[in-house]
Amino acid sequence: MTDSPKIAERRARLASVVLATAIAITGLCYSSWLLAYVLKIDVDSVNSFLSQLDAEGKPYRQVFSIADTIVGATLMPAAVTGLLLFPRRRFTTVGWVALFCFGAATIADVVVPLRECTPGDSACGGPSELFPQLHQPHALSSTVAVTSIAVATFAFSLAAFRYHRWRILREFGLVVLVVGSAATVWMLVADNLSGNYALGIAQRIQVGAMSLWLLTLAAAVVLEGKDWTDPT
Template identity: 75%
Template sequence: MTDDGSKIAERRAPIASWLIAAAIAVAALCYSSWVLEFVLPIDSDPVNQFLSELDAEGKPYREVFGTGDKIVGALLLPAALGGLLIFPRRRLTTVGWVALACFGASTIADALLPLRDCTPGEPGCGTPSELFPQLHQPHALTSTLAVTSIAIAVFAFSLAAFRYHRWRILREFGLAVLVIGSLATVWLLVADNLPGEYALGIAQRIQVGSMSLWLLTLAVAVVVEGREWTEPVSRP
């Protein structure tokens, strides 16, 4: 690339990073659409009810929550692709961007395959699962893929922050969010297999809330990284 071409690329990179960051930030806000359950006239139980039940088939505000999930996916897919194209290719960050794209696709699938109000075992309803029996339908697969994908993205970017000495905010605030989300996930996995009520709804809301906070943190990191991407990356 010529010197003029390099200068043009350097000028465009910060602009592109702002666009990517804006898409991720809006996606983070849309992924928090579940907080509307406290505003809309919904008969919900935040302590024990899973978020998937808010946009289950037949729910009065299903389109509101479902549209939020679709917007999340529609924004994160191009944002992840842009991240792959704009920023220097590193193994860990590449894994992170790909996982973020998978999270976006899974979130769209979540909205397209909502929970159905049916009896486990009947045609089209699936069979009960030992883990999270409320989610024994195809929605269970999409939700699992979404959570797994963003978990991989979080871990990949966190490791990249330490390994490459970049993405500094992910090494600080992002790590704290990672710990909170991980603790909430352990709460869900363990308590769901124990007898009695353990406020699984609260655990999932903390888990999902930490995902939104991490996405906002990633958006800030993208802006900062977009300003510094031309600097040489220090290696340990």
């Protein structure tokens, strides 16, 4: 005996709400770096990476590590759920897979935390490096995380335009994507120039855009769930 259309619709609606809640949690937890200002941690926002907040030996390290762990532990099953629950199309499939990779890389960030560098530490680069921590293994997991969520944002944005669905992603999500992309370009260009170009500010804009985009995706899932489940 098959379920009635109304029951199936209710189940799909409930699943979309649960999925949206999970994605929203990841967006909020990924913005945990804002707690640094509440906890009054002495950090240079202009010339420091956010990874330094949960570096070995830092105060309140566990707070930020737990937040990142929640991001990964919540987003990975959410991405799998998205793949299984909604119709599979090329762009959305790429988006869900990329979100899964982002969650896994965020867990890796916690497992391989940033190590505080000292002047002359060969493992952390030369003494003239603005960001010597880029030479550490932690940089690899962070790079994978940023690349993964970048792929996800572009994939879902393309899907929103290609399939003429999810208006919130086409409009507000696109604005967030442009802001985050501009900050990324800022970091990539400035990191290859001599001098200080406020890379810490650029990264905070970039990560803030990531969190805001995740919240936008959550809103798209829960507000436009019918579009997501409609196979048309």
